[in-house]
Amino acid sequence: MSSSNKVFFGELFDAASGSYKSYINGQWLRSCSNKVVTITNPATRKEEFKVQACTREEIDAAYEGCTEAQKIWRQVPLWKRAEALRKVASVLREQRDTIAECLVNEIAKARKDSLSEVDRSADLIEYCAEEGIRLLSKGDFLTSDAFKGTDRTKLCLSSRVPLGNVLCIPPFNYPVNLAVSKIAPALISGNAVLVKPPTQGAVSGLHLAQCFDKAGVFPKGLVNFVTVRASENGDYLAEHPSNNCLSFTGGDVGLSLAKKVGMIPIQMELGGKDACIVCSDADLDLAAKHIIKGGFSYSGQRCTAVKVVLVEGEVADQLIEKVLGGVNKLTVGMPDDNCNITPVISETSANFIEKLVMDAKEKGAKFLTEYRREGNLIWPCLLDHVRPDMDIAWEEPFGPVLPIMRVSNTDQAVEHANKNRVALQSCVFTKDIEKAIKISDSVQSGTVQINGAPARGPDHFPFQGFRDSGIGSQGIANSIGMMTKTKTTVINLNSPSFTV
Ligand SMILES: NC(=O)C1=CN([C@@H]2O[C@H](COP(=O)(O)OP(=O)(O)OC[C@H]3O[C@@H](n4cnc5c(N)ncnc54)[C@H](OP(=O)(O)O)[C@@H]3O)[C@@H](O)[C@H]2O)C=CC1
């Protein structure tokens, strides 16, 4: 880390163990487990950081802190909660270089994209403060005489109240932004949060925790960042009796967590095999531009990445020429050099991607680019003539590999897209809006983008997956809705009362 960025570094770092502390009940804590979790830099493949492997007792302490702090926080006026969030956003902006540096080293995200992740997170917090003011200040007032057979003797006041403690589990690819997209709606709604950062991204997450600490505006214990070994204590966190809500983004582990947590609201954003349908009348330059950006940003490690192109045969060659031209211009290298393609998150991930590529090779896919890998760095790989019997037609590589399937017509494209297990987003390129709407109506994914690549943002848009891609909907307003419950007070009168 460059020394100019180590503004708050000392407080969260334990020099004795050479590891980062967790943030529990307003304190920076070195776990009594005396165990650490190591974080490998995906680019150098060397150990970069260590974080605490917290124990179950420490998790209990974090939840106890949440529960006590939430009793205070839920009574803090809404405008003050919004003001507190704005303060965090401002501290986060001051810390952008420090946090971006961590993102570069932990998840190999290009520096400029790391910086924009932090900026986007501050913007999200500020928007959430505003949206919270608008949404949570409103409720319903109902009179009973609207329902057949009832007189106007009951007045119903209904509003949104917090759930209690929200467990936030973000994934490696947006350890800051997908943490904030859970924390900010939870806090504005009057909840406490326990954040379990992803291992790759944990130090970025702990620096984010420090922004909440330094803002100095939250009751002790309201915001907790607890690093654990997920395999040992992940379920314990989720199934904890003090957990009142789970907001999770990640892979299939979310499917099993959803079954384990019981009767609490859950918001799960899982994988996506986002299909891009290119019709014969599409603007092919536009489609190619979006396919390249959509398929290869952050080396394809986005749940919203274009993960299969379904192109009508008659324009396939023209489209491919344009896509290939763009792919050949992508820079490949290290995140510090702001390359388009950087090393994927781990060797396991690189091996998985390679397995999909080799399966496609064996089954006769045409390689439009040469397959090349050095360590975790995989050069952008474009595959043509992919068929349904190849694993890459269905699996999400979460890497810089894009399969192209030629289809006879859009019905065939829609049929393939609808067979995907994970249906987060999809997109369609055509100049015919009637056709676009019909395809959008037929594709069963959480969002269909017309003439644009899949994307979660802007962050106030609803964001949800169908089938195994998740449950619940994100986006700032939807998250506030999900992290609150309806509470009603009914005033019963002895005789009907009419407002005049
Ligand atoms: N839909 C979406 O928005 C996104 C989906 N994904 C999907 O996730 C996959 C890989 O991303 P990745 O981050 O590795 O996803 P994982 O599902 O492996 O991890 C996501 C988060 O869950 C944690 N976790 C793992 N096991 C448990 C457990 N038993 N209990 C509680 N928490 C647990 C992880 O911690 P730890 O890191 O410590 O293991 C991490 O914080 C991608 O292939 C993609 O399918 C990823 C990003 C976004």
Ligand SMILES: O=C(O)[C@H](O)COP(=O)(O)O
């Ligand atoms: O988890 C993901 O991969 C993201 O939610 C995708 O976000 P993006 O579309 O803004 O990259």
